[in-house]
Amino acid sequence: MSEPAPSRSRTPPEPIPMTVLTGFLGAGKTTLLNKLLQDPALKDTAVIINEFGEVGLDHLLVEYVDDNVMLLQSGCLCCTMRGDLVDALETLLRDLDNNRCTFKRLILETTGLADPAPVLHTAMMHPYLVMRYRLDGVVTLVDAVNGEATLDAHVEAVKQAAVADRLVLTKTDLVADPAAIGSLKVRLHALNPAAPVLDAAQGEATPANLLGCGLYDPERKIPDVGKWLRDEAYADPHGHSHDHAHGHHGHDHDHGHLDRNRHDEHIRSFVLSADQAIPEGAFHLFIDLLRSLHGPNLLRLKGIVKIAETPDTPLVIHAVQHVFHPFSTLERWPDDDRRTRIVFITRDIPETVLRETFEAFLNRPAPDRPDRAALADNPLVPFGGR
Numbered sequence: 001m002s003e004p005a006p007s008r009s010r011t012p013p014e015p016i017p018m019t020v021l022t023g024f025l026g027a028g029k030t031t032l033l034n035k036l037l038q039d040p041a042l043k044d045t046a047v048i049i050n051e052f053g054e055v056g057l058d059h060l061l062v063e064y065v066d067d068n069v070m071l072l073q074s075g076c077l078c079c080t081m082r083g084d085l086v087d088a089l090e091t092l093l094r095d096l097d098n099n100r101c102t103f104k105r106l107i108l109e110t111t112g113l114a115d116p117a118p119v120l121h122t123a124m125m126h127p128y129l130v131m132r133y134r135l136d137g138v139v140t141l142v143d144a145v146n147g148e149a150t151l152d153a154h155v156e157a158v159k160q161a162a163v164a165d166r167l168v169l170t171k172t173d174l175v176a177d178p179a180a181i182g183s184l185k186v187r188l189h190a191l192n193p194a195a196p197v198l199d200a201a202q203g204e205a206t207p208a209n210l211l212g213c214g215l216y217d218p219e220r221k222i223p224d225v226g227k228w229l230r231d232e233a234y235a236d237p238h239g240h241s242h243d244h245a246h247g248h249h250g251h252d253h254d255h256g257h258l259d260r261n262r263h264d265e266h267i268r269s270f271v272l273s274a275d276q277a278i279p280e281g282a283f284h285l286f287i288d289l290l291r292s293l294h295g296p297n298l299l300r301l302k303g304i305v306k307i308a309e310t311p312d313t314p315l316v317i318h319a320v321q322h323v324f325h326p327f328s329t330l331e332r333w334p335d336d337d338r339r340t341r342i343v344f345i346t347r348d349i350p351e352t353v354l355r356e357t358f359e360a361f362l363n364r365p366a367p368d369r370p371d372r373a374a375l376a377d378n379p380l381v382p383f384g385g386r
Helices: 029-037 079-097 117-125 148-151 155-162 177-189 280-297 351-361 370-379
Strands: 014-024 044-051 069-072 105-109 132-142 166-170 197-199 269-272 297-306 315-320 340-347
Touching: 014 029, 014 117, 029 044, 029 105, 029 166, 044 079, 079 105, 079 117, 105 132, 105 148, 117 132, 117 280, 117 315, 132 148, 132 155, 148 177, 155 177, 155 340, 166 177, 269 315, 269 351, 269 370, 280 297, 280 315, 280 351, 340 351
Parallel strands: 014 105, 014 132, 044 069, 044 105, 132 166, 166 197
Antiparallel strands: 269 340, 297 315, 297 340
């Protein structure tokens, strides 16, 4: 009788980091991509390029074109086109598994007209792709010459900046007035306080600064909370964080009279935090309510949560609109700060609505109001919290 063939290891491979490169038309995505791909740090990088229109041209401008570069010519990556992205991602994996190509990282460049949310939905929710790719971060380019006007005129540009993990200013060397660059930086910081603003013309848009800003460090298997959440960036300009109940202090970054967490009366960014552990059932109810009532307007949500049943192994959450990445549990806290910290970037959702809802699920008493009927204006607060 012959010996049985040795069984192959069924251990799934380490997920491939995927960086989404976005920015409005003319922001310089292809120029930056060319520069990045010349860096030895991006050896063995696959690239998917999507552009608007029936005929794709951007791939002709990418100098590093080989079998690992794919072009989606079907148009903007929106809900009706998402299948093309899934096919491209699966094709790359099949070629990788069958030794037809080799890559260790993926960069996906979106069209300048794209709402980045559907791309992120695909990366976070597809049952197979979520096991093979991990979202390493969203890098958004902003044209320093036209940035203010673009943000004023195009909601897509606002959303691209709001969901970014890194913001890259391009063409700053073409701007004559340094004050204009400073004004744009202040505006971007108000829109997305946690995202560092890098200057491409000053050589700051390097792989070291743009990569490794996702859910966790694969070497340590934990999120770099200081880099990822940066909840101190959401502190009150007078030095007090939004978590008034606990009196945590942040840093003073006063930008005049600008409300640093507000943009164009629609976009808000803030952090909710709590020292006390949250019962798992209550937390899932909280998330389900947010998703069902305000899903489309939750532009970005990410955080680390202290669960009452397992206080020593925190929960990591990450969402874009109504789509939540599968929750993951850490083996330990990544630092000495063991508070729940959840960063929100929202559109047309008053901060008080989410804050009062969060307080209600924590069973914290809400402050008295002259008109108790005003609570009826918050459809999220459960009856037990009124």
